[in-house]
Amino acid sequence: MVRDTIFSPAFGNRPSQLVGRDVILRQLLDGLMAVPGSKERATLLLGQRGMGKTVLLWEIAETVREKNYVVASPTIVSENMLERIIEKIQEDSEQYLNKKKLHLTGANVGVMGFSAGIQFSREEQETKSPEYRLARICRELARFEVNVLILVDEVQANSAELKRLIIAYQELVGEGLPVAIIMAGLPASVSQTLNDKVLTFFNRTRKLDIGPLNLRDINAFYEEAFSTLHIEISSDLCTKAAEATLGSPYLLQLIGHNLVLSASSDSMTVNQDVYNKAIKASQNDYQEDICKTTLAPLSDRDIDFLRAMSKDADTSKVFDIAVRMGVTTDYAQKYRRRLLETGIIEAPRRGVVAFAVPYLADYLRRS
Numbered sequence: 001m002v003r004d005t006i007f008s009p010a011f012g013n014r015p016s017q018l019v020g021r022d023v024i025l026r027q028l029l030d031g032l033m034a035v036p037g038s039k040e041r042a043t044l045l046l047g048q049r050g051m052g053k054t055v056l057l058w059e060i061a062e063t064v065r066e067k068n069y070v071v072a073s074p075t076i077v078s079e080n081m082l083e084r085i086i087e088k089i090q091e092d093s094e095q096y097l098n099k100k101k102l103h104l105t106g107a108n109v110g111v112m113g114f115s116a117g118i119q120f121s122r123e124e125q126e127t128k129s130p131e132y133r134l135a136r137i138c139r140e141l142a143r144f145e146v147n148v149l150i151l152v153d154e155v156q157a158n159s160a161e162l163k164r165l166i167i168a169y170q171e172l173v174g175e176g177l178p179v180a181i182i183m184a185g186l187p188a189s190v191s192q193t194l195n196d197k198v199l200t201f202f203n204r205t206r207k208l209d210i211g212p213l214n215l216r217d218i219n220a221f222y223e224e225a226f227s228t229l230h231i232e233i234s235s236d237l238c239t240k241a242a243e244a245t246l247g248s249p250y251l252l253q254l255i256g257h258n259l260v261l262s263a264s265s266d267s268m269t270v271n272q273d274v275y276n277k278a279i280k281a282s283q284n285d286y287q288e289d290i291c292k293t294t295l296a297p298l299s300d301r302d303i304d305f306l307r308a309m310s311k312d313a314d315t316s317k318v319f320d321i322a323v324r325m326g327v328t329t330d331y332a333q334k335y336r337r338r339l340l341e342t343g344i345i346e347a348p349r350r351g352v353v354a355f356a357v358p359y360l361a362d363y364l365r366r367s
Contacts, residue, residue: 006225007257009285014058015253020217021056024208028060031206032069032149032180037173040206041180044155046187047210048343048357050250050290053184056210057151060182069180070096070146074153081161082130082168085150089137090119096146131168138177147178155185187343212247225256226270231263233270244279246358250290254282283359291363294344303364305335306355309345310364315354 008015018025031040047053057074065071072088075081120133128136138148150169156162172179219242226233233241241259245251258278263270270278295303308324309316322332336353339345346356355361 004229004257004260006229007253007260009250009253009257014055015249017221018052018055018059019221019249019252020213021052021059024056024210025059025063027208028056028182029063029067032060032064032147033067036147036176036178039204042169042173042205043182044205044207045182045184045210046207046343047184048186048290049294050248050286050358051210051212052249053210054153055249057153057182057184061149061151064147064149065092065096068145068147069149070141071149072151074151074184076154077152077156077159077162079161081152082134082164085165086130086134086137089134089148089150093137093141093146131164131171134168135172135175135177138172138179139175142177145178147180150179150181152181152183153185155183155189157189187341213245213249213252215242215245215247218242218245218247218252221252222256226259229260229268231260231268231270233259233275237270237272237275241275241279244282248286248358251282251286251358254285255279258282258285283362287359287363287366291357291360294357294360295363298342298344302335302339305332305339306344306360307364309353309355310361315348315352318351318353321353 006016028043031038031043034040045053045056054074061071061073070089070092072085072092075085075088120128120136124133124136141148150165152162152165169179169181219239222233222238222242223235226238241255245255255278258281259270259275262274262278262281295306298306304325305321308321311324312320318332318336319329321336322329325332336345336347340347340353344355344357344360345353347353
């Protein structure tokens with residue numbers, strides 16, 4: 001068996017090379033270089049599962065650490081999220097300041113409440129709120145013109161912890177502190193968060209949609225990767241492998257990995273049989289990992305709409321879907337709107353919809 005040292009088909013894993021995301025990384029970086037308080041310093045990344053949102057967060061974290069930023073690495077929305085963000089800022093700050101040979105309080109160690117490095121005094125730790133301590137550390141870092149970037153992954157709708165963070169962030173911006181935030185989530189969760197009346201501030205943030213990768217970029221990456229691993233594959237099969245990803249970064253990793261594992265250990269060659277085996281394994285893994293979890297939170301009627309769509313080979317007319325569901329077109333439109341909001345389907349033109357999640361139609365036909 002050939003040893004795979006390139007592909008990393010697991011959620012949140014950082015691949016050996018980021019493919020086809022140069023433009024969006026440049027947009028993120030340009031926004032973070034804007035002056036404090038700019039709209040571009042608060043960004044929402046929208047994308048379906050498997051589109052590489054977490055990988056992008058880690059990539060931007062590594063990049064901006066070289067550009068005068070202290071980073072709270074990606075934090076999943078959950079209980080005590082604000083506390084974990086503060087701890088991450090403390091840890092990253094100490095590494096940054098040691099590297100820069102700076103001392104936050106100089107000769108007045110302890111006067112500002114920091115007993116050593118970026119550690120709070122016991123009194124502050126025990127009596128002050130997380131919001132206070134977050135502001136406190138951002139103010140102190142601002143004295144040295146150090147920026148703070150907060151990264152949030154898996155945005156959840158109606159999260160009290162997320163509300164606390166966003167309100168705290170708004171107050172930091174109001175003080176003119178050099179802070180920035182990038183949050184990533186599924187379109188439906190982000191949409192519900194934006195509709196929260198308490199969080200109208202975040203309706204003014206920049207939204208970046210993470211869509212499918214360019215197949216030419218995937219093909220070029222495959223050619224280079226297989227050459228590096230000394231695996232022989234024809235240009236035709238390499239192109240077909242790229243097309244089979246349907247632009248999904250997760251499928252890119254799955255298919256590449258399975259092709260490597262399936263290649264003959266003797267000849268290290270991918271022929272048609274090897275290719276078919278690898279593609280089938282990749283599609284099965286993807287449908288279990290992505291398609292199944294995508295459908296899990298949907299209502300029975302949402303799934304009825306999607307099953308009616310799956311009867312078509314490519315796009316579906318809303319009128320035909322309504323007929324298959326046995327409902328009026330107006331009734332079907334309600335589910336169309338809901339599913340468009342989640343990002344599971346898309347509307348290429350008026351009255352027509354298509355699946356936005358790769359292989360979801362195949363999964364529905366099988367289940």
